[in-house]
Amino acid sequence: MIEKFHPQTGNYATAVMLVAIATVLQALAIRFGGVNLSLILYYPMLAGAAWATSFLFGCIATAVSGLLVWALFLSDPATYTEPLPERLVRLGAFILIGAVVCAIASMLRHARVTNERARRREAAARAQLEAVLHALPDGVIAADTTGRVTYLNAAAAELLGCRPDDATGRAARDVVQLCDRDGRRVQTSALERALGGVRMMSERHWVRPAGGGEPVPVAEIAVPIGDADGN
Known part of the structure; x- marks a missing residue:
């Protein structure tokens, strides 16, 4: 049972690491790039988190990222000089776009997994049929x-x-x-x-x-x- 859960645990760890990497990259971008920067660096990482785990965990990663974004960046008037309502709108848009990105990544992964399973079933059925015909x-x-x-x-x-x-x-x-x-x-x-x-x-x-x-x-x-x- 322990071996069975190892790959999934590794996927969750990868998702957490992707969120951490996005946060570090955003901090570096703000430090060297100025104020009121876009949060676009998070979206590829959130897509990777959803791809590695699931849509649900991708949404959780998006929510956690939103909390980090607010606590570390958006709540600081020196980093984001916009009025508070605009910063809240930016945060809401970030969470919404993040959820959409996770949904797209999850659908693509589901389609890939489904096609791979169908290909394997077809290959197994073909191999079985060829074995019968050969005999x-x-x-x-x-x-x-x-x-x-x-x-x-x-x-x-x-x-x-x-x-x-x-x-x-x-x-x-x-x-x-x-x-x-x-x-x-x-x-x-x-x-x-x-x-x-x-x-x-x-x-x-x-x-x-x-x-x-x-x-x-x-x-x-x-x-x-x-x-x-x-x-």
């Missing part, structure tokens, strides 16, 4: 909409006499050399017909291995696979 005793070939091979399992590679890496990217017609019982090249395979959106099945063809040898009778089953948009 099948039947040959499996996948092609894109242009008819080029995108996947070849071990059984198909052995049947065709080629390596999966050598077949990937090539036209399926060149990889799968089908012929009829008389040895004549088949003009249109089931796979090519399936590219038109039609499920096809054929048991009348033979496949000729790439390295030569006798043609092997095969049963072809070609099924078009569409995406969520119907493509």
Whole structure:
């Protein structure tokens, strides 16, 4: 349990450090830059605090920063020469802008984390599917909409006499050399017909291995696979 909370504790410590850095930078800017300076130096640090932790902690960091800004800078008439009401307005604007900055940073972080999780799930599902297809005793070939091979399992590679890496990217017609019982090249395979959106099945063809040898009778089953948009 202790190890589980270490990364989160480190993130909170980083957020506190960012607020401290912003305060030091603001103090240096006031010392060497003059009076009535903008508080813009805080905003990148507050965004970093919200990114490292959460929107809630970012808002807490903004509130704490507001207290520091008032106690160290805005309450000093020599540092901010504006009337008190204007200084209070400046403080309110600082807290409001800080909260907006934290919200934007949190949303960006959430989107990044969500996309990363989706990418990992997709990669895991793809790896699992490839493992299943690789273990099948039947040959499996996948092609894109242009008819080029995108996947070849071990059984198909052995049947065709080629390596999966050598077949990937090539036209399926060149990889799968089908012929009829008389040895004549088949003009249109089931796979090519399936590219038109039609499920096809054929048991009348033979496949000729790439390295030569006798043609092997095969049963072809070609099924078009569409995406969520119907493509």
